[in-house]
Amino acid sequence: MVEVIGFGIAGACVALQLQRAGHSVRVIDDGQAGSSHVAAGLVNPVAGRNFEPSWEVADAWSVALPFYEELGKDLFQHVPIMRLWRDEKDHAKFISKRDQLEAWIEKVDDEGVTWKGGGWLDCPAFLDAAKEAFLKGGGEWSDLPKGGSQIWCAGAAGLLREDFANIVHRSAKGEMLTVKVPEWNERRILTRNGWVIPIGKEHYRVGATYEWDDVTSGSTAEGRAKVEALLQSFTACDYEVTDHVAGVRPIINRSQPVLLNQDGKGWMVNGLGSKGVIYAPRVGLEMVERI
Ligand SMILES: Cc1cc2nc3c(=O)[nH]c(=O)nc-3n(C[C@H](O)[C@H](O)[C@H](O)COP(=O)(O)OP(=O)(O)OC[C@H]3O[C@@H](n4cnc5c(N)ncnc54)[C@H](O)[C@@H]3O)c2cc1C
Missing domain, CATH: 3.30.9.10 (D-Amino Acid Oxidase, subunit A, domain 2)
Structure with missing residues (x-):
């Protein structure tokens, strides 16, 4: 039996991916709303000031989108994202980087650049659909751990509580x-x-x-x-x-997820930062490979 502690977007993806791979899984969640309950669910392939595509976004999103669509057709809304110019300098920065961004550009005009492939996930609806699918698949839900190997997906609460030693974070x-x-x-x-x-x-x-x-x-x-x-x-x-x-x-290494195995404590999956929606389904698969 594998126990997944915490059912935010990280725990939900880890639990479902493990279940699909044939593991028996028990979820323990304390019912405190974590950041997944308030997240806007935005998926922006080129977020931030510097026109840098998100880390490994094409690969991570090729896992994530079908994962969400399988759980519910309307959970993810495809909506064009218009990144408005801040000023002339900002526009010039975009032009100097344009060659590296072609894959994500839908259109450029006086107002800004429209990115392809963006939208938003209804995070609370995703958590409900994930719980339903997990229980339907024979998953167990419990208030307390009962024994088994543990995977901590406790988000910022776990980082602030220092569940795992030596994790430096900037939540x-x-x-x-x-x-x-x-x-x-x-x-x-x-x-x-x-x-x-x-x-x-x-x-x-x-x-x-x-x-x-x-x-x-x-x-x-x-x-x-x-x-x-x-x-x-x-x-x-x-x-x-x-x-x-x-x-x-929960921020450890920018928004790159961190998987860690600590003797005596089990695994930790955390550090999804500002981009949990892009990375959580793939980190669930990575957990399946490692356990
Ligand atoms: C205002 C805001 C807007 C955001 N907008 C976006 C966005 O647009 N797009 C995006 O991708 N990301 C966004 N994020 C980031 C996103 O919320 C996180 O990346 C993601 O939710 C982290 O998920 P998690 O599962 O690691 O943590 P959490 O969602 O915090 O889940 C952890 C869960 O573990 C439970 N738990 C903790 N400790 C225990 C314990 N000891 N026993 C049992 N259960 C426990 C908690 O109650 C919680 O349910 C936003 C965040 C904020 C704050």
Whole structure:
């Protein structure tokens, strides 16, 4: 029996991939909402300021997309991502790197560059679908460990608690808003210093902040003000804030997942950073190979 501790996106993918490979699996989750419960689910092949494709994104996404589609046809929404120019210097940086980015470019115009292959995963719906599939496949769910080899997928909670010795991390709190903007008909995902994702029925997700010093304080007025300023950098339309959440991104080596085996403790799968949706299904497969 393999025990997977933590059922965020990492634990869900590890548990399902192990089950599909024929292992008997028990999940132990403490029911505390981790960052997967608040994540916006954005998949952006070329995120960040410097027009760098995400690490091994083509390979990781070729595993992840069919994995999500098999669990539910509508879990992942394909939506064009428009990376707006910040200024002339930013535009010039893109032009100097354009040759390395061709595979991801849909269109370039005065506003910015539209990337191919992006969209967003409905993370809470994914966790529900993954749990249902896991239980249907004969998986066991328990409040407490009962014995077996252990795989810790405890996210930032585990890193902050130091479940595994010697793991240096830079976990970062993020705050995000859901807003209703009735007069804005934007259908694309927009990114610049942050992002806005249209999620339907006049609603958008907008975020997110990065905070390294005080990661446990939850949603704050300061975080909300920062995200509202981000929204206003994308649209002048009136809006209403309908939700405000905070979570902690588990960051060890940027957003590259880390698998570690420690004598006496078992395995750890962690460090999905800001890009859990891209990497979790492939890290589940890697765990199958290693166990
Ligand atoms: C505001 C915000 C926005 C984000 N947006 C995106 C995005 O758009 N795209 C993207 O790819 N990523 C995004 N992320 C990052 C994403 O959330 C993480 O990469 C991912 O959720 C990490 O998943 P995880 O399973 O490692 O951790 P978690 O989701 O934290 O899951 C860990 C689970 O383990 C449980 N647990 C912990 N300790 C124990 C224990 N001792 N016993 C039992 N259970 C335990 C917890 O309760 C939790 O359920 C965002 C993060 C934040 C904070």
